[in-house]
Amino acid sequence: MNTFELPPSAPAVVAHGKDDLRIEDVPLAAPAADQAVVEIAYGGICGSDLHYWLHGAAGESILKDPMVLGHEVVGVVAHAADDGTGPAAGTPVAVHPATPGPGAARYPADRPNLSPGCTYLGSAARHPHTDGAFLRYANLPSRMLRVLPPELPLRRAAIVEPASVAWHAVSRAGGVNGKSVLVVGCGPIGTLAVAVLKRAGAAHITAVDMFDKPLEIAAAVGADAVLKADDAEAIAAVEADVVIESSGNRFGLASAINGAVRGGRVVMVGLLPSGPQPVAISLAITRELELVGSFRFNDEIDEVIAALADGSLAVDPVITHEFPLSRGLEAFETARNSAISGKVLLNFGA
Structure with missing residues (x-):
């Protein structure tokens, strides 16, 4: 029996516009019949959260109204969905933040991440915006749980969502067991990709980044070698069978193309800015490289949860900082500095 009484408001992380991030109380609405109320325990700060704060936009998703941020969340069900779907009150849960859109005939049925009109928690891609779950109590569809x-x-489960992004990217490589792999860009997605690659049996993993701290994390989760991003000669000499490009900038993509063996595959998971990008695509042509996109994830989240639970996916070094929600602005300042941080968590119960 559900006896939880929802408070009238709860503290949340709200982006009001460029350079305007606030920790403030927001009113709480009663959940719909298919929604559970989740008491959020931890939230991981994602690059898209940083973009909404720093630029008022994430790619082409432009902030038009104040929006609650956050899609990397875990917590405990405080009130189960009234329609009887989903987990019972008291159940710890992770969240799959996507809602596939209509138009199934326009994308492969097994790849709902590609559906037109797909919405995501904490996204300004549509208007009205889709609020995120960086708040103490979040109403979430039971199908997301x-x-x-x-x-x-x-705390470890807080990494489930970005680890699923990394897992999906590695799956797009088409098999890495026994292969040499180059990972360009060692932010949280890149270092999680290293961990997934290690678990998947990659023979040799080389990690590339501009800063020492991300490379330390990459080595801690399984990289066999690390290189600085400005060492173009060493990167080109890697000649990796598979490259995971997770830097999200044209220089990283150039390194990925240069570091791939002839006939190799480059998986592009780092989201580059919209618009044309100056890239030496002629090398990809003459070397017959396969350039493959990777966007979010689908049901990989279930495999990630199992791998985290049985210990076969080692990710603890990726989490470098934890802040109470009351110090949320400090947490965002830390997360924006990739030279000192990996994944930064907000603790909503502290």
Whole structure:
């Protein structure tokens, strides 16, 4: 029986516009019949959250109204959905933040991440915007919730969403067991990709970044070698069978193309700015490289949860900082500095 009483408001992280991020109380609405109320425990700060704060936009998704940020969240069900779907009150859960859109005939049925009109928690891609879940109590459709096994701590589970992005990217490589892999860009997605590659049996993993701290994290989760991003000669000499490009800038993509072996595959998971990009595409042509996009994820989240629970996916070094929600602005300042931080968590219960 659901006895939880929803408070009238709760503290949240709200982006009001460029350079205008606030920790403020927001009113709470009663959940719809298919929604559970989740008491959020942890939230991971994503690059898109930083973009809404720093630029008032994430790519072509432009902030037009104040929006609650956050899609990397875990917590405990405080009130189960009234329609009887989803987990019971008291269940620890992770969140799959996507809602596929209509138009199934326009994308492969097994790839709903490509659906036109897909919405995501904490996204300004549509108007009205889709509020995120960086707040103490979030109303979330029960279909988004994934039950967490008791052996998986909530703090570690906070990495489930970005780890699923990395898992999807590695799956787009088409098999990495016994292969040499180059990972360009060692932010949280890049370092999580290293961890996934290690678990998947990659023979040799080389990690590339501009800064020492991300490279330390990459080595801690399984990289066999690390290179600075400005060492173009060493990167080109890698000649990796597979490259994961996770820097999200044209210089990283250039490194990825240069570091791939002839006939190799480059998986592009780092989201480059919209518009034309100056890239030496002629090398991709003459070397017959396969350039493959990777966007979000689908049901990989279930495999990620299982791998985190059984310990086969080692990710703890990726989480470098944790802040209480009351210090949320400091948390965002830390997360924007990739020279000192990996994944930065907000603790909503502290």
